[in-house]
Amino acid sequence: MNRLPFLLLPALFYLAIGGGLARLGLALPTTLGAMAWHGFVMIGGVFGGLIAVERAVAAKVPWAWLAPLAAFVGAALLLANRVEGAWAITLASALLTAVTLLLWRKQPQPFTLLLAVAAACWLIGNGLMLAVTDTNAVLGWWVAFLVLTIAAERLELSRLMPKPRRAEAAFVAITLAMLAGLALAQAWLIAATQLLLAVWLLRFDVARHTIKGRGLPRYIAVCLLSGYGWLVIGAAALWANGNYLGGRFDDLALHAVLVGFVMAMVFGHAAIILPAVTGWRLRYHALFYLPLLLLQLGLLCRLAGTLAGFHAAIVTGAGLNGIALLVFIATAIARVQRGRPRTAFQ
Template sequence: MQLLPLVLLGLVLGISGGWIRLGSPQIPIASAGSNHGLLMVGSFLGTLISLERSMVMSRRLWLLVPLITGASILPFLLGYSQAGLLLLMAGAFGLSAIMHMQTLKHPKFHTVLLYAGSASWFVGNFLVWQGGLIAAGTTWWMGFLLYTIVGERLELSQFLPVPSWSKNALKSFLALFTLGLVVPFHSWGNEIIGIASLLISVWLLYFDMAKVAAKKHAQFRYIGIGLRVGYFWLGLQGLVLLGMESHALYYDLMLHTFFLGFTFSMIWAHAPIIFPTIFGIRETPYHPVLWATWTLYQASLLGRIICSLLGEYELRKIFGVANGYLILVQFGLMAAIVFWKIQNREAMGSQNHNKTLKADPTLDPRA
């Protein structure tokens, strides 16, 4: 819980940077605009993922890794981008060390994939640091999140019966994605990544356990539908990469179908499972009220993408600002749900205690 403020600050600054880049500075912090991608992928998502992976380590010393990535916020905020980037590189190296140890302990495909994700994050950060261009690292950052998310899906469903040929097919698609990272983006890299993203999304839609969860009720349905919508966003990104290269907003479409569509859908779907472990709470951050803001977010993002495709820039700006606010509202609702559940649990505990005392007054220590 101690690192939660850093995670939230990274999110708020990253969103404010996105608003600035859209031309609507809701929170006018110039350094947040110039470091928008580094804040969102590194200071927010990198810290969140590093916190998740370090929590399963036996020594608490590994919590220094998310602390380092979270600390990158301060130099980014003050305009010292190189210092912030060095902290993110150190954090990515630390996460790679964690995953190296976990892979040695559990040498399975999903741990290798998580290891590849952390290494991709380091490579992306290094390329940005070396060349000074954010675009140089963005595809590797996508690799970081794709490998991590797919690795976690495989980890959660490792005991489910899946045909061996389908596992080999997924490995081939992921290898194709890796090839796309290595090949220069504007030669064949974008097409290779696009094909791989499309194939991986189809695989996840067909073989992932989310299709079973989506048919259930309450929290399971929320998780299942959230995951499957995320897989559709990944497939849409693949289509953008394959067919929209000549569009004026090609780069923006490619990034935000992935980072806002795929990645945030994954975060919110996994939140009821992962957040209690990460933040050391017993209550799950799920309530049916989340459906309202989740639906509005998906609709606003779809509106942003459609307006980008049509060249409706003012409407695109409105939808983009709404995206940011709805992200904050969704996380705020999750926090409120957890707080409300804690209050209810404590109140129920107090009522049960009073009932016990009424039934047997000798148990009252004041007697």
């Protein structure tokens, strides 16, 4: 069962990405639901579903698999333009919150608590979406779900690095400030906390040291550090825009984080997560830098288009981002070996 989501990913990603590109004006074969529910499908159905798979594997209780099941069923319903899909994804977020609380009880550590807080952010955002609340508020909680989930996973690995005691206290303060910004709907505070979180990760993440290595460790570090850089740019764009939508920098404020930060983390973490979850071995090759390069080029086009007010550049950048994701999936499929993994990447 844990392998099924990865077998469905290519089609699900194509439809979701196609919907986003169609919203920008590109005539691509997709569904009306993919256009209308693009954000809900990508954040909840795709990323939320995959995160729920990872947590279900860690929890080792049968009912935990209801969360990814609800997320993927919800995504399919939304792609068919069925509003019931929104309720299914909201159920998935509630179940994921329960699963992460269970993990926290089993392992009471700061990073497991943060995973639960992140899942709760997803649940709050979905609840606000169903209540037809201001889209800005919904997006804020959704983005926080992904950002804090990634931050929690990096916080766990940062334990391997020596750091001053005040570093963890600073991390907690940043997280609390971000939650306050979300609750008060203060974009400037959310932007400031995103910036501070990026600085914290750049300072204390193990990637600062593994970037000096070779092969897989270096590739993962490049993914991570590039993602932290885009988190900084996204924070700056949000600060300049003053909101998530309706301003000159809205595309950059969202996609620098959701594509530049989140997708870079996906590219890097897939090296570890896919073998651990599915049992498939993934043989590392320098070709994995190609989709990462395409991702960066697409984001640079979006950055230039935003600064120059040139919509065609934004559309081109979005297209390159979509191609980057599909190339990454194709490369990963080509490098997969079935069998019991001996290491994360071979």
